Amino acid sequence: MEETPRCVECSKCMECGKKLENDEIAIYKRMVNRGATSYLCIPCLSRFFKVDEAKVWEKVQHFRRQGCTLFQAESPRDGL
Ligand SMILES: [Zn+2]
Numbered sequence: 147m148e149e150t151p152r153c154v155e156c157s158k159c160m161e162c163g164k165k166l167e168n169d170e171i172a173i174y175k176r177m178v179n180r181g182a183t184s185y186l187c188i189p190c191l192s193r194f195f196k197v198d199e200a201k202v203w204e205k206v207q208h209f210r211r212q213g214c215t216l217f218q219a220e221s222p223r224d225g226l
Pocket residue numbers: 159160161162163164186187188189190191
């Protein structure tokens with residue numbers, strides 16, 4: 147049996163087990179804990195903070211515009 151991989155690409159949401167996007171890991175680090183090693187996906191994170199999922203995505207955009215290196219330059223999902 148393989149141990150749970152540590153690499154960022156293989157990270158899963160600790161709540162629902164969904165495979166995480168880089169952005170979801172990055173926003174978790176920004177909003178919860180920079181040193182975190184396990185994360186929540188954005189739907190679970192928004193529930194955690196009791197805010198709208200769109201608000202979390204707004205923050206993702208906000209940090210990205212600030213040039214935060216945790217976030218990729220371009221998002222794979224262009225919902226906005
Ligand atoms: Zn989740």
